[in-house]
Amino acid sequence: MSYGTMCATPLNPRRSLGFTLVEVLVGMAIALIGMVMMFQAMQTWESRKRTTAAGSDAQVAGSVAMFSLERDLKMAGYGFGNAMAMNCTVSAYDSTRPAPGTFTFPMVPVLITDGAAGAPDTITVLYGSGTTMSSSQSFDNLTPPPAVANDGFKRTNTRTGLRPGDLMIATDSGNAVCGLFEITGNANADGLTVDHGTGAYLNFANNQNVTAQTLLAADALARLQAQFLNNTGSARYNDGTAKGVGSTGAIFNLGSFPQLNVWQISNRRYLTVDNTLANQAAATEVAEGIVNLQAEYGVDTDGNGVIAAGEWGVAAPGNWRQLRAIRVALLARSQQYEKTAVTTVAPAWAGGSFTMTNVDGTADTTPGNANDWRHYRYRVYETVIPLRNLIWGMS
Numbered sequence: 001m002s003y004g005t006m007c008a009t010p011l012n013p014r015r016s017l018g019f020t021l022v023e024v025l026v027g028m029a030i031a032l033i034g035m036v037m038m039f040q041a042m043q044t045w046e047s048r049k050r051t052t053a054a055g056s057d058a059q060v061a062g063s064v065a066m067f068s069l070e071r072d073l074k075m076a077g078y079g080f081g082n083a084m085a086m087n088c089t090v091s092a093y094d095s096t097r098p099a100p101g102t103f104t105f106p107m108v109p110v111l112i113t114d115g116a117a118g119a120p121d122t123i124t125v126l127y128g129s130g131t132t133m134s135s136s137q138s139f140d141n142l143t144p145p146p147a148v149a150n151d152g153f154k155r156t157n158t159r160t161g162l163r164p165g166d167l168m169i170a171t172d173s174g175n176a177v178c179g180l181f182e183i184t185g186n187a188n189a190d191g192l193t194v195d196h197g198t199g200a201y202l203n204f205a206n207n208q209n210v211t212a213q214t215l216l217a218a219d220a221l222a223r224l225q226a227q228f229l230n231n232t233g234s235a236r237y238n239d240g241t242a243k244g245v246g247s248t249g250a251i252f253n254l255g256s257f258p259q260l261n262v263w264q265i266s267n268r269r270y271l272t273v274d275n276t277l278a279n280q281a282a283a284t285e286v287a288e289g290i291v292n293l294q295a296e297y298g299v300d301t302d303g304n305g306v307i308a309a310g311e312w313g314v315a316a317p318g319n320w321r322q323l324r325a326i327r328v329a330l331l332a333r334s335q336q337y338e339k340t341a342v343t344t345v346a347p348a349w350a351g352g353s354f355t356m357t358n359v360d361g362t363a364d365t366t367p368g369n370a371n372d373w374r375h376y377r378y379r380v381y382e383t384v385i386p387l388r389n390l391i392w393g394m395s
Contacts, residue, residue, distance in 0.1 A: 058289050058379050062332035065271045065287035066381040072125050072261055072273070073326055077109030077389035079128025080252040083136060085175035086320040092180035093239040096279050101239065105260060105276070107169060107178055109387055110326050112295045114314040118355020120265040120293045121314075123328070127389070128254030132161035139170070141247040151242035152197040154251055159186050162194045165203030165228055167237060167254045167277075172246035179243030182235050200234045203256070209233030228256045229278060265293050268361050271330070291333045292354050298325035298384070312351070323390055327351070329382035333373075341374040349382045 019027075080086070087108050093101050105126070113122040139154040154170060156162065166183045185195035202208050210224055210231040230236040260277040271290040274283035298307040299317045307324055317323050329349035346353040357364055358371045366372055 058332040058334045058377070061287040061289040062330055062379050062381045065290050065330050065332070066328075066383065068273070068286050069123070069263055069271070069328060069330070070383060070385055072259075072263070073110065073123075073328070073385045074388065075127040075259070076125050076326075076387050077127060079130055079254045079258070080107060080109075080136070080169065081392070082321040082390045083107070083171070083175075083250070083252065084321075085171035085178060085250070088171060088176055088178040090169055090178040090180050091243040093237060093241075093243075094277075094279055095236050095239075107171075108320055109323070109390060110297075111316075112297060112314060112326075115294075120291075121295050122262060122264040123293070123295050123326075125259065125261045125263070127259055128167075128252070129257040129259070130161065130166065130253045130255030132163070132253075136250045136252050137162070138250050139248065152238075152240065153188075153193050153195045154181075155190065155193045156251065157192070159192055159194050162186055162251075162253055163204035163256075164201055165205075165230070165256045167229065167256070167258050168194075168196075168251045169254060170243075170245045170249060170251045172244075172249040174246075175249075177244045177246070179245040180237055181243075182230065182237040184235050184238065196235075196238050198235050198238050198240045203228060207233075226257070229258065230256075263293070265290060268359075269333070287332075289332050289335060290330050292331035293328070294331075294349065294351055294354070295326055295328045296351050297323060298327060300324045321390070323387060325384055325386045327382065327384040329354075329380060332379045332381065334377040334379075336376070337370050338375045338377070341368075341372070342377055343374050347378045347380050349380050354380075 085107060087106055089104050090107050092103050092105065094103065095101055097103065105124075107126070109126060111124040111126075113124070115121045137156040137158060139156045141153065141155055154168075162168070162183055164183050164185055168181050168183060169178055170181055171178045181196035183194050184197050184199075184201040186193075188195070200208060203210070205224065205227075207224075210228055211221075212233070216224065225231055258277055259275050262274045262276055262283075264272060264283075266272045266283065266285075269291055270288055271286045271293065272283035273286055274280055296312045296314055297317055299311050299313075299319075299322050300307055301311055301319075301322055302308075303322070312327065327350060329351065331347055331354050346356045348354065356373045358367070359373060359376070360371055362371075364373065366374070369375075
């Protein structure tokens with residue numbers, strides 16, 4: 001019996017389970033190329049996403065800003081329309097202002113303050129909030145009613161719609177002197193006289209102080225408070241003087257919450273509004289990303305009912321009763337800085353090109369960095385707003 005010789009069979013190198021160095025290097029190269037392509041795609045996608053998102057933000061901001069401004073301008077002149085006394089200087093008093101508490105403003109529906117050297121303009125809009133009367137009433141104080149000081153009342157041809165708590169502008173017969181008064185009473189026996197004295201009084205809701213009505217729910221109280229510019233229970237806009245207004249003339253009811261709104265660009269990127277009659281602590285921010293505001297008057301100087309190209313301008317009208325429209329433009333800027341100059345020429349509107357400055361507000365020096373306006377995208381919003389209260393002659 002013999003035994004066969006046992007020997008080990010050598011391994012076939014072609015059947016090895018490992019990787020060669022060349023195979024590893026090839027795999028790494030392919031993976032690196034894939035990663036580079038992937039990150040490039042992500043970078044391009046992220047850049048376009050930021051541009052799109054920033055452009056969308058600018059579009060929303062511009063739309064909100066223009067809607068708010070246009071809505072306010074449409075109310076311009078409500079309560080005094082195209083009165084003969086247009087452009088008179090209104091003498092006013094506010095007890096919440098520093099002594100002596102006096103201030104003035106022109107009785108015009110819209111006042112454009114032109115920004116120097118292309119800087120943003122400022123627009124001031126005046127209108128009333130009366131819900132009971134929008135036409136003027138004549139007054140005659142030649143025969144004062146009993147127990148009322150001659151400078152503390154106005155005897156009208158009718159006091160319908162004139163309620164305690166309302167503010168009114170009174171003009172003298174020459175339409176040159178105007179005064180702002182707060183109505184404090186309309187219970188005189190003659191049925192014609194309204195008072196504008198000093199001290200405490202009951203408003204037309206029979207509340208001496210709206211904020212003291214604690215029995216109302218919070219939402220009902222807020223709605224009631226919003227109807228009054230003065231909730232203190234004491235006359236805020238009367239100082240016991242006639243403010244230069246004579247014994248005859250006309251009065252214009254501005255209601256209990258009139259607006260003297262100042263629209264302007266703040267901090268080079270906010271559109272703000274401030275009701276200066278309310279003497280607010282700070283203006284309200286309406287939209288962010290608005291870098292310029294331009295406006296022009298549309299004056300029908302020839303009376304043909306059409307505002308021609310040459311009848312638009314920033315100069316105040318010689319005759320305010322011929323003012324028919326305002327055209328405004330807002331320039332919204334995206335917050336996204338682009339590596340390349342994506343805006344090569346200054347954006348323009350119907351009134352011409354906007355004057356561009358560096359992002360920090362300095363003169364345009366084209367530095368080619370984040371301060372260069374050319375590396376941002378812009379949207380222009382412009383419209384023409386007819387002043388319906390002047391067109392309809394609500395005075």
